[in-house]
Amino acid sequence: MKPILVLLTLVMSIAAAVPPTEKKPVTDEYHGLQVVDEYRWLEETGSPAVKAWTEAQNQYSRAWLDARSERAEIEAKLTALYAKDTPSHSGISSRPGRLFALKFQPPKQQRLLVTLSSPDDLASEKVVLDPNEIEPKGQVAMDWYEPSPDGKLIAVCLSENGSEEGTLHFYSTESGEPLPDRIPRVQYPTGGGSVAWTLNGGAVFYTRYPHRGEKPEADLNFFQQIYFHKLGTPTSSDEYSNGRDFPRIAEIELHTSEDGRWLLASVANGDGGEFSHHLRETKEGATWRQITRHEDGIKEITFSHDGASLYLRSVKDAPHGKVLRLAINGSLADAESSSRT
DSSP states (O other), X not given: OOHHHHHHHHHHHHHHHSOOOXXXXXXXXXXXXXXXXXXXXGGOTTSHHHHHHHHHHHHHHHHHHHTOTTHHHHHHHHHHHHHTSOOEEEEEEEETTEEEEEEEOTTOSSOXXXXXXXXXXXXXXXXXXXXXXXXXXXXXXXXXXXXXXXXXXXXXXEEETTOOOEEEEEEETTTOOEEEEEEEEEEBTTTBOOEEEOTTSSEEEEEEOOOBTTBOGGGTTSOOEEEEEETTSOXXXXXXXXXXXXXXXXXXXXXXXXXXXXEEEEEEETTSSOEEEEEEESSTTOOOEEEEOGGGTEEEEEEOTTSSEEEEEEOTTOTTOEEEEEETTOOGGGOEEEEEO
């Protein structure tokens, strides 16, 4: 048989075996023009119909790929090329006596969480967590991590199958052993996720998305809030801390001052460039205080080294920006301008 006929026969056999995709037309009107979308139903990734469709497509793709005689040779060549990449460290943070870092180490699929006693002593490197050992196919990833103030424990957000729907885990830095605590739904692509430790390392503040039954199905990946968890206690007893009045697409980042006394929540209103900021002490019983609102034009806030002040970058009445200094217990109206352009 001629090569072109072989190719046509192969293409026809593939097309005949592809799982069908149902068309469910949805019509929208934009500026007087009607636009038909036949596949919008596939955007509901959590629905049984979309899950069944995805599984069928995956099974078909896997069977076709596994049947290719050249696949093993291509895989071996790519694996060898990938392994030639140089290992690298990123996401570095420090705690007393040690550094923490994410290590990219080809040919492993996922980054490792390691510690070093010094950046000049790579021989001191110690692996705390290797997600590739949790799931050998590399389907468990670290979204982010945060060491406790003394560096003895690490909070790690892990997600599966590229979902970025993260669960918070806790590990001993010395042994690498996991603690029993598991906090689900701390991270999702809608607004990310974050965690901050209390000064004694016995509890954390964390971002939390609604659990099933708390919001309508369409809102489960929105309305991020802040909760409080004591290590060793069930997540069902975790306390709501802040966020019921935050925007639907709230992107929350939690930061503590160097002395661990203060907790700052930076809340982005989606990706529109508007921010509000909320402050409290990390000790139990403290209350939140909102220090900026969207209309204040504050884009960033950071703690001073001694934790006595905040530095704010503002664009209000300053198109190119200005830096303000605010006493930790002060109000925005009392902020002093450090520089302006």
